[in-house]
Amino acid sequence: MHIRTGLLMCLAAGVTVYGAAAGYQVVREIQIGGEGGWDYVLADAATHRLYVSHATKIVVAETETGAIVGEIPDTPGVHGFAIAPELGRGFTSNGRANSSTIVDLKTLSVLGTVPTGANPDSIRYLPDRKEVWTFNHTGGSVTVFDAMSGKVITTIEVGGTLEEAVEDATASRVYVNVEDKGAIAVIDTKTHGVVANWPVAGCEGPTALAFDAAHHLLLTACDGRMVAVDSKSGSVVTSFPIAGGVDGNGFDPATGLAFASSGTGVLTIAHEDAPDRFTVVETVKTQPSGRTMYLDPVTHRVYVPVATTTRPPNGGRAQVTPGTMKVLVVAPG
Template sequence: MKRSTFCLLALSLLTASVNAQSGYHLVKTIHIASPGGWDYPASDPGSNKLFLSHSSQVNIVDKTTGDSVGVITGTTGVHGIAFANAFGKGYTSNGRTNNVTVFDLKTHAMLGQVATGKNPDWIMYDAFSKKIITSDHSAGSLTVIDPATDKVVATIIVPGTLETIASDNAGKLFVNVEDKNEIVAVDIVKNEVIAHWSLGSAEGPTGLAIDTKTKRLFATCDKVMVVMDCTNGKIVAQVPIGDGCDGAAFDPATKTVFASNGEGTMTVVSEVSANEYKVTETVKTKKGARTITIDEKTHRLYLPTADYEPVPADAPKNTRAKMIPGSFQVLVYEK
């Protein structure tokens, strides 16, 4: 074999090897041809279903094929979806009607509605307390619902504009307070606030994820991710992220944190140790892909967005691009 041929072959093999390890990349785009905006997606850990908040309804698709498997209606201004699999129920936070819709996880039929504080935003199931909790964005409160009865059992006052909640699965909840640039710790057994922790110079916390093993919270703020010790509120690291982030996700198997940035990127952060973090990738996504969820079984990431019309050259400063009707879609990434 000639030396030049050998070199070309070696270069080709090296390139193939690099491409095979090229990091997180787009593997599928799921198109959903219906109008309206969106907020948080949610991957059901008990099934192969992906639930997508979409204006006044929730679209349900098969995570593998992307095929539609159902729609939940009557969820006006829906923000998020939570799953109480042990009870066979799902819950949606309906921001415009100030309530939660309860539905059957198998049939998707509505089972009822529960009143909450004003504009329920994030919603989650806490496995420790076996409760559904909403962050009432405009009310400064958390609504606690017992899925056994679908009754409100507590309203916890947390003054401020509330965003994402995370649980340590040991009796404590943590909630981002967007307008006060802090994280509030809550005792979910006593249903009371136990601490207010400043995020320092970081502003506008929205997304929040947690590593329950290292006891670290990951708060996505304006262009920065703050890593905080959830036992004492100490800030242990700050990592740069993209602009317009509204979501965070954590993969406990790979010790990786993700920030979905509305500017059209996804920041991938490696947890080297409990106190050391580094950006390993900045993945190109699409404008508007600001929220995110992860399937911890497959490690796939789901980011909803849409296509946008160009902003007119003579439009006033800060004019938002208009969404193209019917262009709602979900970007699927994996490594």
């Protein structure tokens, strides 16, 4: 942990550390229930739908009412979901099945299944290329397939354990965190080739990744710090403290706020005062286990999945108490 004890105490208490508060608070809880864990969530402001990965299925909820409107079953170890609104299609990353399921967004019916590399984690739809990319966590590769036909176009060998990824369509680049190497890999979306691997100084175990397109900044969530990296050169620009155990982050270009969600039960919010300076303005108490999140740039809401968990007596991964999973909706007051 590269963070002072005093700051950790403030973060855990859910209090403002310094600066002007942004006024975010938990305004709603969307009950998911069921059994098993989760990873990514995705909100679609246009359709008011929330897609929640949950063990072997995607649970679909209505963002305004919290009502469950459907499920996408048979997605073992599902990590994430990507949507192609103009195609009316959605895509899952099934970690235990080494596959991606293609579904109709209106009916949630299955249209097909695509084989991927080992343990697909993050998944992205590239609208400019009509391609879907799965970032295979243990496979160290990226599976690229056509969003309409489902045909695999290529497999990009990156190496390492791959985590979250973002796209800069204007530069024809995709950036992905390589967790075990403390680095960001850069891929050309036209040639499907790896063009750079940037070690991120002071970054241990990068997981979540967000993008400030206006200032060409990659915001990578490390253990205890968020590091801003120049997306053109790979150089570290600045960093700021966050809680440990972060596995989800986001950047809101309209407000200049960066968010990082921690499994310790803290959502850290920082303001981009300048491209080379971020100030933590607020911390919001969520719930232990809330390590991932999704920022909706349209509504400015943050969705944080949580549940009651217990540690086995002999250690190991925390177990989710059945029926307790929910999604916290965090919004400006």
